[in-house]
Amino acid sequence: MTALVWFRNDLRTLDHLALSAACKDHETVRAVYFLCPQQLDEHGIAPIRRHFLRRALDELTRQLSSLGIALDIINAQHFSKTPSHLADYCRDHGIDSVFAHREWLLDEINRDESCSALLSELDIPLTLFDDSLLSPLTIAKGDGEPYKVFTPFSRRCRDYLAAEFPRVIRRPAAKSALTSASKTPCQPFGDEKDASKWPVEEDDVLRQLRQFCAERAGSYKDDRDFPALPGTSRLSAALALGLITPRQCLACLQQECGEEIWDAKSGAGTWFNELLWREFYRHVAYHFPRVVKGQAFQTYTDAIRWSNDQALFDAWCNGQTGYPIVDAAMRQLKETGWMHNRLRMITASFLSKDLQIDWRWGERHFLENLIDADFASNNGGWQWAASTGTDAAPYFRIFNPTTQGQRFDADGQFILRYVPELKSLQGKHLHMPPTTLGYPSPIVDHSERRNITLALFQELRD
Numbered sequence: 001m002t003a004l005v006w007f008r009n010d011l012r013t014l015d016h017l018a019l020s021a022a023c024k025d026h027e028t029v030r031a032v033y034f035l036c037p038q039q040l041d042e043h044g045i046a047p048i049r050r051h052f053l054r055r056a057l058d059e060l061t062r063q064l065s066s067l068g069i070a071l072d073i074i075n076a077q078h079f080s081k082t083p084s085h086l087a088d089y090c091r092d093h094g095i096d097s098v099f100a101h102r103e104w105l106l107d108e109i110n111r112d113e114s115c116s117a118l119l120s121e122l123d124i125p126l127t128l129f130d131d132s133l134l135s136p137l138t139i140a141k142g143d144g145e146p147y148k149v150f151t152p153f154s155r156r157c158r159d160y161l162a163a164e165f166p167r168v169i170r171r172p173a174a175k176s177a178l179t180s181a182s183k184t185p186c187q188p189f190g191d192e193k194d195a196s197k198w199p200v201e202e203d204d205v206l207r208q209l210r211q212f213c214a215e216r217a218g219s220y221k222d223d224r225d226f227p228a229l230p231g232t233s234r235l236s237a238a239l240a241l242g243l244i245t246p247r248q249c250l251a252c253l254q255q256e257c258g259e260e261i262w263d264a265k266s267g268a269g270t271w272f273n274e275l276l277w278r279e280f281y282r283h284v285a286y287h288f289p290r291v292v293k294g295q296a297f298q299t300y301t302d303a304i305r306w307s308n309d310q311a312l313f314d315a316w317c318n319g320q321t322g323y324p325i326v327d328a329a330m331r332q333l334k335e336t337g338w339m340h341n342r343l344r345m346i347t348a349s350f351l352s353k354d355l356q357i358d359w360r361w362g363e364r365h366f367l368e369n370l371i372d373a374d375f376a377s378n379n380g381g382w383q384w385a386a387s388t389g390t391d392a393a394p395y396f397r398i399f400n401p402t403t404q405g406q407r408f409d410a411d412g413q414f415i416l417r418y419v420p421e422l423k424s425l426q427g428k429h430l431h432m433p434p435t436t437l438g439y440p441s442p443i444v445d446h447s448e449r450r451n452i453t454l455a456l457f458q459e460l461r462d
């Protein structure tokens with residue numbers, strides 16, 4: 001009896017329901033990961049994310065081998081070919097059951113249905129476990145309908161979690177019947193950019209979590225909007241590949257901050273809320289699959305006539321808009337593969353509301369550059385900022401990029417890290433630089449563009 005654990009975005013051995021279930025009843029356990037390089041290319045996955053993935057798979061190989069489990073990394077080329085690769089693998093290795101975590105996006109759901117059908121011809125069950133903090137199938141409104149607004153969703157989640165606090169599953173014991181990898185690990189990850197600043201080793205990631213919960217969660221509410229401060233956890237990359245789980249985050253938060261986590265106005269409670277935003281966007285992507293197909297949640301906004309000016313888009317991508325906070329943010333993304341949340345909101349608002357460029361262009365650019373790219377959170381964040389989404393910022397709330405800079409980076413500490421051209425300036429001049437420094441003048445006039453955007457939305461609503 002040999003079980004197979006199919007790893008996806010859950011590259012860890014602690015708090016792994018599928019792995020624990022496989023180990024419980026089987027003497028011999030194998031593990032597989034299907035690498036889909038064509039998919040990485042089609043989705044334009046960032047070079048830094050590819051390196052992060054490679055390192056995470058190396059770490060997983062190490063963790064699994066200490067449990068006596070071999071990880072085979074199979075080059076499946078394309079996502080659509082994974083069902084046949086899986087069936088071949090099961091035949092070749094005498095697998096009698098397959099365990100994995102459920103994924104909630106449409107393509108993944110369809111893929112799992114194909115796998116299940118193919119495996120059932122071989123008499124092999126595919127058992128899928130729910131790896132979310134709160135399954136999109138569990139949380140529903142009183143009338144059974146899915147939530148469309150975050151605040152009531154989060155309230156319902158808190159009630160649910162207060163009654164049934166999630167358990168972190170222990171790592172399974174090492175197997176006595178060891179397996180060995182059948183193939184040499186394949187290497188087609190494409191272009192890579194050094195991600196070694198982002199920890200993948202379990203001890204390091206857990207230390208990062210503990211440190212955040214013990215030292216910074218308490219002041220999270222006050223600090224989280226200021227990009228010059230180390231006010232947020234920077235755990236998004238680890239969460240995106242499943243190196244840790246939101247359950248582990250919540251358990252650690254409770255251990256360090258106690259009952260404070262239930263107070264949504266406290267620092268710890270605010271961080272808890274951010275973990276729930278992540279669940280919310282999964283809930284939305286599952287229940288309203290049109291957002292996964294490139295459509296707006298608010299369907300009327302699909303008729304907006306975006307200007308889609310390529311030169312303006314290029315200036316935004318390259319941090320050359322003439323708005324210091326926007327440019328510092330876009331350069332942070334380009335240089336580090338990560339961007340602070342406040343800056344994601346400012347730059348997304350600027351692209352859609354000031355440049356009138358389709359939010360899908362920005363969504364794609366973020367996916368192509370972020371180390372923590374996550375389809376549901378990215379789509380949700382973009383649709384929020386562009387006022388096309390569920391809990392959309394109302395269309396008339398348009399961030400002023402100058403006052404946002406003045407408010408969240410008053411002394412320019414963050415801006416100067418990425419826009420050194422402005423180092424001779426101080427105070428308010430830094431947010432409205434003169435044109436003499438080799439730094440571009442604003443590519444658009446904010447108040448003019450604001451009026452155009454208001455008219456674009458208004459026209460559709462009348």
Ligand SMILES: Cc1cc2nc3c(=O)[nH]c(=O)nc-3n(C[C@H](O)[C@H](O)[C@H](O)COP(=O)(O)OP(=O)(O)OC[C@H]3O[C@@H](n4cnc5c(N)ncnc54)[C@H](O)[C@@H]3O)c2cc1C
Binds near residue numbers: 224274342370
């Ligand atoms: C336009 C836009 C695009 C975004 N794209 C992504 C993306 O591709 N991947 C991604 O993980 N997050 C995305 N976010 C959400 C958020 O910006 C990042 O999760 C956060 O900046 C990561 O930093 P952190 O780990 O320090 O977060 P913390 O503030 O420490 O938050 C802890 C965790 O909660 C989750 N989280 C926090 N804020 C949000 C949020 N608004 N929505 C969903 N989850 C959240 C993340 O998993 C994060 O790691 C996006 C937001 C916007 C506005």
